[in-house]
Amino acid sequence: MGLIIFLAIIVLAVFYVVSIYNGLVTARNSYKNAFAQIDVQLTRRHDLIPNLVETAKAYLAHEHNTLEAVIQARNAAVSGLANAKRNPGDPQAMQQLSATEDGLTQCLGRLFAVSESYPDLKANQTMKDLSEEITSTENRVAFARQAYNDSVMTYNNRCEVFPGSFIAGSFSFTEAHPLDIEDKTVREAPKVSFGQSA
Numbered sequence: 001m002g003l004i005i006f007l008a009i010i011v012l013a014v015f016y017v018v019s020i021y022n023g024l025v026t027a028r029n030s031y032k033n034a035f036a037q038i039d040v041q042l043t044r045r046h047d048l049i050p051n052l053v054e055t056a057k058a059y060l061a062h063e064h065n066t067l068e069a070v071i072q073a074r075n076a077a078v079s080g081l082a083n084a085k086r087n088p089g090d091p092q093a094m095q096q097l098s099a100t101e102d103g104l105t106q107c108l109g110r111l112f113a114v115s116e117s118y119p120d121l122k123a124n125q126t127m128k129d130l131s132e133e134i135t136s137t138e139n140r141v142a143f144a145r146q147a148y149n150d151s152v153m154t155y156n157n158r159c160e161v162f163p164g165s166f167i168a169g170s171f172s173f174t175e176a177h178p179l180d181i182e183d184k185t186v187r188e189a190p191k192v193s194f195g196q197s198a
Contacts, residue, residue, distance in 0.1 A: 020167045027158050031151035031176055035088035037144040038179065042081050042101070045137045049074045049108075052130045056111065059121035063114050066107075073107040076100045089152060089176030101181050108134070141181075149178040 080100035
């Protein structure tokens with residue numbers, strides 16, 4: 001009778017470990033799938049940019065440096081995305097992707113600011129359509145990034161909470177890194193000073 005109880009405990013323990021392991025695998029696959037959605041939206045964004053630059057070229061002949069900076073930033077972002085696709089969640093890859101996307105966003109901001117000085121370009125329907133597409137895509141990227149970061153948090157929690165931490169360490173489940181893309185449009189709160197008047 002004692003042997004049967006002992007074997008039953010062993011079987012339950014094995015099932016428990018397998019259950020935790022399968023939960024970790026499921027959580028890892030979930031954040032990798034969430035990253036695939038980011039990949040789709042960023043690829044769409046990257047594909048729109050050459051058309052935007054081509055449209056702007058005819059009007060911004062004197063802004064060659066701005067256009068060149070956008071193309072270079074786009075190429076860096078494409079490279080950053082390709083690197084992150086190889087290993088979603090890798091801290092170095094996520095930081096590189098974040099940095100290249102921040103750089104691209106800044107360059108696009110400068111391009112749109114420059115285009116404000118060219119009424120014909122602002123009135124161009126293709127430019128308007130591409131600008132709207134890029135804005136729409138950036139909203140989708142933000143939504144996909146939030147879903148990815150939520151999945152990363154769920155996975156990391158499973159890896160860190162006992163007994164999952166023991167199983168994660170034993171089977172080489174490493175911490176995943178969220179994707180933080182700075183939003184330069186978020187303004188800092190205004191600083192108020194109540195200095196004494198002389």
